[in-house]
Amino acid sequence: MPDASDLDQLSINTIRMLAADAVQKAKSGHPGTPMGAAPTAYTLWQRYLRYDPAAPEWMNRDRFVLSVGHASMLLYSLIHLAGIQGSSESDGTEGRPAVTLDDIKHFRQAQSHTPGHPEYRLTSGVEATTGPLGQGVADSVGMAIAGKWLAATYNRPDLTLFDYNVWVLCSDGDMMEGVASEAASLAAHLKLSNLCWIYDSNRVSIEGYTDLAFSEDVAARFRAYGWNVTTVEDANDLAQLCRAYQTFLDTADRPTFILVHSHIGYGAPKLQDTPKAHSDPMGEEEVAGAKKFFGFPPDGTFVVPDGVPEHFAANMGARGKAAHAAWDKLMAAYRKAHPDLGRQVDAIANGTLPEGWEDALPTFPADPKGMATRDSSGKILNALAQRIPWIVGGAADLAPSTKTTLTFEGAGSFQAPGNGGDYRGRNLHFGVREHAMVAAVNGMALGGLRPYASGFLIFTDYARGAIRLAALMELNVVHIWTHDSIGVGEDGPTHQPIEQLLSLRAIPGMVVLRPADANEASEAWRVVLKLKHRPAAIACSRQPLPTIDRERFAPASGLARGAYVLADPPDGKPSVILIATGSEVSLCLAAWEKLRAEGIAARIVSMPSWELFNEQDQAYRDSVLPPSITARVTVEQASPIGWDRYAGRTGVVLAMRSFGMSAPIAAVLEHFGFTPDKVVEAAKQAMAAN
Amino acid sequence: MPDASDLDQLSINTIRMLAADAVQKAKSGHPGTPMGAAPTAYTLWQRYLRYDPAAPEWMNRDRFVLSVGHASMLLYSLIHLAGIQGSSESDGTEGRPAVTLDDIKHFRQAQSHTPGHPEYRLTSGVEATTGPLGQGVADSVGMAIAGKWLAATYNRPDLTLFDYNVWVLCSDGDMMEGVASEAASLAAHLKLSNLCWIYDSNRVSIEGYTDLAFSEDVAARFRAYGWNVTTVEDANDLAQLCRAYQTFLDTADRPTFILVHSHIGYGAPKLQDTPKAHSDPMGEEEVAGAKKFFGFPPDGTFVVPDGVPEHFAANMGARGKAAHAAWDKLMAAYRKAHPDLGRQVDAIANGTLPEGWEDALPTFPADPKGMATRDSSGKILNALAQRIPWIVGGAADLAPSTKTTLTFEGAGSFQAPGNGGDYRGRNLHFGVREHAMVAAVNGMALGGLRPYASGFLIFTDYARGAIRLAALMELNVVHIWTHDSIGVGEDGPTHQPIEQLLSLRAIPGMVVLRPADANEASEAWRVVLKLKHRPAAIACSRQPLPTIDRERFAPASGLARGAYVLADPPDGKPSVILIATGSEVSLCLAAWEKLRAEGIAARIVSMPSWELFNEQDQAYRDSVLPPSITARVTVEQASPIGWDRYAGRTGVVLAMRSFGMSAPIAAVLEHFGFTPDKVVEAAKQAMAAN
Incomplete structure (x- = not known):
């Protein structure tokens, strides 16, 4: 096990101080967890994470998910120091570093790549948008499922394309969320041995110490789900962290849960281990005190000491680069040995679908x-x-x-x-x-x-x-x-x-x-x-x-435009329009026949998607819903809200204005007025109002 | 420990057969859990539940929550056999039994009191609306909190007004839901010793056996939360059930979790212990086979054997009646000894608030x-x-x-x-x-x-x-x-x-x-x-x-009507209406001043509640939003959907058409166009369109 070298410690403290400075400058954010969990994340990235900073979209990279999204500065500091490059998946960062020091200086500001919580597609190196607690850990289960599925489907003897691991840093808050419990139970059931949750337990949440509301034995709970569980007594003990990570790598039959005890706001003279270190800037004095504690220049801000980026490059960077290069060769061999499967893998990488x-x-x-x-x-x-x-x-x-x-x-x-x-x-x-x-x-x-x-x-x-x-x-x-x-x-x-x-x-x-x-x-x-x-x-x-008889009525391809004229009177001149979605379209067709029998010319618009219709040009929208025809009825067995837009001022909105009821469907529809006769009645009412 | 007497067994089987018959007749429902969990619920009701069937609103009654709501026929059978009376809290059932045999024959039909899932206010004896899994167990934590709070606040030496217990019957599905995990963790933290969850573990869910997706050790998980956990190996073993319930009553420092292994569809010759017993009627043949197994007349349906209702009356009924009578005396003494507190308790019972x-x-x-x-x-x-x-x-x-x-x-x-x-x-x-x-x-x-x-x-x-x-x-x-x-x-x-x-x-x-x-x-x-x-x-x-200066503008009491005219031009004749909610009202006030400076007469409508406004009469609504004034702007930093109703065809809807962004508030509002100038611009645009 490697001892914490000076350069390791310097790197860890750089992460801490970048986070403290960024939050202080932004006057907003969460400094405590980055300061407490810096060694945990650092050790993982530098010694274990398989990631090529030059190729953030490499398919077989390890995934690192910051489920504790409010500790975003921890991730931005890592991305910056590791020199992760922008990518086409991340808006506007291709060809430049994903997070520059200037981005960090503009933490939580418009146009920076360092928003309050990490956002996928905005910052390369961010594997998932997090912040709402529990989401990152739950996403990670899907990432691990994908990893297992890709491996089982595409790996061939001597051609191991997929064997990535999914690492998650999570928090007390994540542990309390129900979605995390569901995800943990599922992950254990599926024996996702490529999944490691690292629980940064600092015993502080917004209302105070977690024992205000949270006194369960989390490790025992994860054992009950079926996880491999291990504990690190102090996040500052890098050797212990390494041991725990190695345990994960050595466990082939279940996911691993690492409980790491840490000190929120580590290094802040007064606020360390207190709820006040959780949110909001700590104040100039505390930041200065922490700098003193870590031996950083007291009046310097956003300091990246010499050697730190190079240290990242020499460890995580070099390891990732080599692994990626080896994989590229492997993939080339794979394409030759298994051309069909190779095309599938490339299509997955490119987000395309098989031809035809x-x-x-x-x-x-x-x-x-x-x-x-x-x-x-x-x-x-x-x-x-x-x-x-x-x-x-x-x-x-x-x-x-x-x-x-x-x-x-x-x-x-x-x-x-x-x-x-x-x-x-x-x-x-x-x-x-x-x-x-x-x-x-x-x-x-x-x-x-x-x-x-x-x-x-x-x-x-x-x-x-x-x-x-x-x-x-x-x-x-x-x-x-x-x-x-x-x-x-x-x-x-x-x-x-x-x-x-x-x-x-x-x-x-x-x-x-x-x-x-x-x-x-x-x-x-x-x-x-x-x-x-x-x-x-x-x-x-x-x-x-x-x-629906598509010979008699319009083809279903109209769906692509969100709404289309399904049925019209023979002369194409309706005096009333019936607009419906889903099951109510056939209801309207029945009403349309009745209206026709009474000599009333009606149009039926099938409107399967508001969004797609609203995105059409005005001419198309007017062709489906001509502004001149204001006698309209909308029919949907759901909330009336929003239908006024299509019904217009004088239209009739047939909708649900209460909860439903338990009865056979015919009785329910009758009770709430979703019958052809009621639609006919509404059509006449709409016509009378015009 | 009482042995299962013949009458106990007859009662249990009556519950089973009522459920099977009701589902069969309705051609819809879930027979399996009522058949499997009947002894569990029966034993609880008959030997432990403190409940006066004549007084379902008695404040100190034990609560029974059927979290496994799709097993509703289990609860309806119990309510019927126990003779629970309707109450004013349950629409239309006061002065009659809450569930008649006719209701059971009309399970899941319109106008019956036996809907597909139990509904609070529709059926007396139903303590909470359940069906969406996890909700009943989570509700029960609040009921137990209320019980503890009422006891701690109002009980006095020798005057124990509140000591009720909350019992919940739950299922595999409940255990998988995240909300149940959250609730369980919270209940243990709060040491709610008045709370007992009875987990009917029949190892079947809709997709098949639960081991398809669920392989955790539930008992260990609850121990990890901090619950008192005990197991009953067979739901048909009434003595074991009694032992478990007694354990709960004897545990004063934590909630109790009873894991009961049961047989879904118990008694059905082919379907017992299979996923097919979960949902949908089992078929005439299976129902007949079960009747044979239990010694019920093969061609009888909805049979309530002689002695069964009487058996309920002699046990749960008599016990509840006596306890309730004793409590009424206690409450009378309490009102004398503690008149102020007594008034509070009565107000809580009546749902009123203190005068003034x-x-x-x-x-x-x-x-x-x-x-x-x-x-x-x-x-x-x-x-x-x-x-x-x-x-x-x-x-x-x-x-x-x-x-x-x-x-x-x-x-x-x-x-x-x-x-x-x-x-x-x-x-x-x-x-x-x-x-x-x-x-x-x-x-x-x-x-x-x-x-x-x-x-x-x-x-x-x-x-x-x-x-x-x-x-x-x-x-x-x-x-x-x-x-x-x-x-x-x-x-x-x-x-x-x-x-x-x-x-x-x-x-x-x-x-x-x-x-x-x-x-x-x-x-x-x-x-x-x-x-x-x-x-x-x-x-x-x-x-x-x-x-807002309420001397200059309208009083805030207008809020009660959902929307009101906050500001008008001096002559009361606006040419444009600005409609806003919350923080956007002061934005509109700033725009209103600017418009005034430009000689444009605007009205501001503060619209804190759509619902309350929509419930006003037409005259009031027309006075706030005169149909003749069609130049309108609505302003809300949220989805545009629904605002067309108030903006009208030519109005302008200022709203959010995308997700937000991370930046200081001023930059965010500027970016998305929520500034006085943009509102002024929209007002002019709306006026121009008219």
Whole structure:
């Protein structure tokens, strides 16, 4: 075991002082954890992390996730000292260092690459956006899943392409979050031996010492999940840290949890080990005291002593560079030995899909009986997953209901080998853990897969912390949320979504699609797999929906524009427009027939996606919803909020203004007025108001 | 220990068969858990639960929470056989049994009192709405907190008003949910010895056997939290169950976790112990086979054998009746000995507040510098909590930031005695556990307190499962969500809410208030404490807001109507209306001055609550937003969705169309265009469009 050399100590203290200075200058931020956890992270980076600073996108790099995102200055200091370069995945940093000293001097300022909490795509070297506690640890489980899946799928004898490890630095706050518990339980079940959580236990949180609210035995809890658990008594003991990291590397059958006792604000004369070291600048006096303690010049700020960057280059840098070069040779040999698989690996690296994948999209014949969109979506997903081998996903214990099981030969279950599947499995069983599922799927996307998550729409409520981060990180994840309305029926109001569709639509960047029938479901999948840097949610019905006759009505390809004219009167001159999504489109078609029988000319607009429609040009939008036609009815079995935009001042919004009820679907729809007659009535009302 | 008598066994099997018949007739539901867990619940109710079936609202009753809500037929069978009466808290059931045999025959049908999942207020005897897994267990922690608080606050020597226990039946699914982990950790920290979770472990979930996804050692995990843990090897062993329940009663220093191994679908010839017994009817043949196994008439349905209701009456019924009668006497003595405290207890029972509480509401003088609404709300909360002793609450490790600490003398910390506080404490430290916090606060409201929960608005994302249930249960809870916009500044997009306000507004029944200044904050508290059966969320700013001069502008009491005219041109004839909420109101006031200087007559509408405004009559709404004035600008630093309703077709919606950014507040507001000049520009644009 290496002793802490002077250069090691100097490097560690440089990290500490950069963090203290940056927070002090910004007058905002969290100095305590960077000062306490600096040796922990430093030792990991310098002695173990396999990372080429010149190639932050190298596929087989180790991942380091700072789950304790408020300690962002710890990460920025490391990125800066290690000399990590910008990349095309990180906006505007290609060809320059990811974090310059100037960035650090502009910590938490506009246009810097050092925001308050680490942001993926803004700063190269940041593997995941963190800050909301628990998210980083939960993401890391998905990264480890991706690592295991890639290894099992692509490694060949003597050609080990993938064997990266995922390291996470987390905190007391992470340990308290439910999503972390879910993720920890799942990681142990899956025996993710490539995953190491390093728990920086400084016993301080915002309200005070953690014993105000947190008195469990965390190590025992992780043992109960099935983790390999070890403890480091003092973060300043580098030899102990090395021993712990080595234990992780030596453990092949389970994830490793390292509990590291540390001193928040280490080196600050008065604030060390106190809650006051957690948030906000410590004050000039404390910073000066810490500098004195560490032997730094008292009046210098943002000091990077000679030799420190070179020390990083000589250790982490040189190690990573060599490993990367070796891997490049390996990959070249792999491409020759296994050209098909090599193309797959390259496509994963480039974020592209196999040529011709769209040919796999099924079409469905007209059928008045039809099928639930959860069923059609399941068929489409299965067809696509056979063409795109790195579509991997699952549900939170609801796959038989969400119809998301991949059933083709060889799809298999993603499990530790011998546990009913293996790591090549395409079907993940996330358990009743919605939040960890969505976060893990974020991590899988960060690992290059095209993953999906699934559940009932109502349970998006449990997962919103992670859903939002998918949008903020601009990840290509697909969510399939079924049982998408009061059409759920007997399960009642606890299971009938009302506000969930709207709440998803409100997330910036998110694409929400609610297909009206099987062919719209197919087009929805076409759209979402083509999305670049955007997550998508597909809302599917539990109940069967007629497959619309596309000879008689408009083709489903109109879905790509968010909304389209599905049906019009023969002369193309409607006097009323019915606008609907999902299951309510066929309801409107029934009303349309009734109106036609009464001689009323109606248009039906199927509007599966607000976002995509709002992104069309004005001319298209006006062609679908001509401003001159103000007699409009919108129909969606969900919150009315937002529909005024399309209904206009005199339109009628048919929506849910209360929670649902438990009864068979027909009784529920009747009770809440979602019948053809009510739509006809609303159409007449809208016409009368004009 | 009592042996299982024939009548016990007959009663247990009656519960099983009622559940199987009800699910079969409804063609929908979950028969397996009622059949497996019937002895567990039966033994508890008959031998331990202190509950007077004639008085389901008795304050000192034991609580039984069915966290495994999909096993609702288990609870309905028990309520029916125990003869629990309807109550005024349960709509339409006063003066009749809470669940008739006819209700059971109409399981999951409209207008029955037996919905798919148990619903508080719909069925007397249902202590909490459950179904979304993890919620019941988390609610129960709040119920136990309420029990401890009531006991510590009101019990006097020889006058033990409160000593109820909270019993929960939960499932594999509950154990996997993160919110349950948070709640379990919190319960152990608080040493809630009045809380018993009974874990019905049948090793089956929807996707199959639980070992597909769940292989942790649950008992060890609970020991790690600090629970008293015991195991029952077979749910059919009533003596073992009694031993376990007695262990709970004998444990005074921690909550108790009883792991009960059970057989899902017990008695079904083919389906017992298989995943097929979990959901959906088992089929006539299986039901008939089970009836044969239990010696029930093969062709009878909904059979309640002679003697079973009487057996319930002779045990649970008689015990509960006697205990209740003794308590009534005790309470009468208490009212004499402690008239003031007696009035408080009666007010808690009746859901009323102390007379004159509104006098405690502070008013704030005009002040251009002003204060953050988190600060004013904190002052108001402190004033009210001194007048209303059963306001109890806290934050998820953010009280110093959300300003929700009760600081007056005697407020104290709610902790196990000797742990830095005691059970009379008014300040709860929930830890970094947002979801469990909100659920626990639901449970505290169910226990009669007027509780509050607090955190950053962004973290509502973590707690939505429980926030929704507060609305569905129609609970009087108050949420104080601070840091309510991009005004958060440096913490950046991970901490700047965009879609959260809208997502809260979309929850049916929820009242969302975003006060513009200190006096609106005071009025907001007046409104929310007067709400009956509705939860409320108050969104507060991190940054200081001017305290508006209410001599010059309209009084803040207008808040009660959701929106009001704050400022008008002297002649009352505006040509443009600026509509804003919260921190954007003072922004609009600055713009209003600029417009005035340019000779443009503008009205400012402060709109702290969409919901309250939408509930006003048309005349009032037209007086605030005259249809004739179509030049309008809405300003809110949040999602634009829904503002079209108020802006109208030609209005301008100033809102956030992306995530935020990390920078000091002034830079953030400038970047996203929330400046007086931009508002002026928008006003002119709106006028030009008309």
